[in-house]
Amino acid sequence: MDTAQRHDVVVIGGGPAGLNGAMMLARSLRSVVVVDSGSPRNAPAAAAHGLFARDGVAPAELLATGREEVRRYGGTLVDGEVVGARRTGDGFTVTLADGTTLDARRLLVTTGLVDVLPDVPGLAQGWGADVVHCPYCHGYEVRDRPIAVLGTAPGSAHQALLFRQLSADVVYVSHSTGPTTEQRERFDALGIAVVDGPVNEVVRSGGAITGLVTPSGVLAREVVAVAPRMEARAGFLAELGLVPAEHPSGMGQHLVADAMGRSTVEGVWVAGNITDLSAQVGAAAAAGAFAGAAINADLVEAGALAALREVARL
Structure with missing residues (x-):
């Protein structure tokens, strides 16, 4: 892919939260790239349960369907592991393990967590x-x-x-x-x-x-x-100053965010288990949708302000 292109959003993590967030953004005509390492938390499970209208679906099948839906609306999917993220100007540069870099105006992080038994x-x-x-x-x-x-x-x-x-x-x-x-x-x-x-x-x-x-x-x-200890997959965010905090429940570590997924770092949203340790598949997907909508709204506001400044210069 063209790494010189600046995308509206890079989504880091291709689970239910990341894919649903990416779909919401792609349906809003945003340029979106989803980077996924291919190591979902629920890989050992034979089926996902408690999921409305899809109870018992195999996790791999669910993700395959979600990936196809993102592609349907023009989103791009990249197989790879993100090893770093830094601020560059008014956006971000994400670095993958193979040296590839991706530039984005906003980030949505949905890398989930690791269960420590x-x-x-x-x-x-x-x-x-x-x-x-x-x-x-x-x-x-x-x-x-x-x-x-x-x-x-x-x-x-x-x-x-x-x-x-x-x-x-x-x-x-x-x-x-x-x-x-x-x-x-x-x-x-x-x-x-x-x-x-x-x-x-x-x-x-x-x-x-x-x-x-x-x-x-x-x-x-x-x-x-x-009950395993749950630890957020967030080491690659250290340069941005996003460091996991102990969850109030005592269950492990998470990234702090508001109800719409906005993190403590401007321009970075989080969704799914990386912030909500107890979220099941449906809740994680819903959180991704909320975060995607919030990012689109943020970009819309930024676009309106930029248009006002341009008019003022004329």
């Missing part, structure tokens, strides 16, 4: 299958099975209550975060047993979970629910 042997192998975190994304698929909830975060006790709605056989394993007295009382009332101490290993047979090794012995389980 506890360092427990056997845990990561089942991520997205029999190791889950979201009861709304995967809970129905593991309903009525023996579930262990690992205490790894402030919200783990609430996570146990959510999974108890889906199975009568839920055990809370304290791991690194034990329940409070009040939480234990709720667990007792709902029949959620508590195993104190860490999980030392997830035991598997034929690729499936059969149990957890704890100080009390092997706990027979088929599913593990765990």
Whole structure:
């Protein structure tokens, strides 16, 4: 592609938020480039759930459809990894790993986050299958099975209550975060047993979970629910002064933004999981649409002011 061209917007990240934002901008006749590294967060999952009219769709199929929709309206898609972004004049220059540079008037960053799982042997192998975190994304698929909830975060006790709605056989394993007295009382009332101490290993047979090794012995389980630490994919934004902050929930790090996705750096918008750690596919896509509309409105205002200045010079 012509790297000398200055685009209206470069969208960094081609997931639901980025593609929906790009489509909104392209439909507003903006020149848009989407750069995507091809490593979506939900790649391990077989299907996306809780998505209106597309429940159960394969994540790869959803993204392929979204990419085609962006192209339909004149948007461009580039496969690559952004390694840096800097301000140049009244816009930005984005640098890719292969040395390609792209110039833009505005940036929309939708690179999502990385799920950091506890360092427990056997845990990561089942991520997205029999190791889950979201009861709304995967809970129905593991309903009525023996579930262990690992205490790894402030919200783990609430996570146990959510999974108890889906199975009568839920055990809370304290791991690194034990329940409070009040939480234990709720667990007792709902029949959620508590195993104190860490999980030392997830035991598997034929690729499936059969149990957890704890100080009390092997706990027979088929599913593990765990709250990972979520960290924004934002290292390439450091030169712009955009640095992830701890999320108020204690779940991890995110980039701070307003309701329309405007970040703390003028001209940069963010959308999806990079700012909203709990956003599912539908919410991320909606946030991308809002951000795309906000960027277009910002460019419209900039164009009107430029036209006024030109008239004043005549």
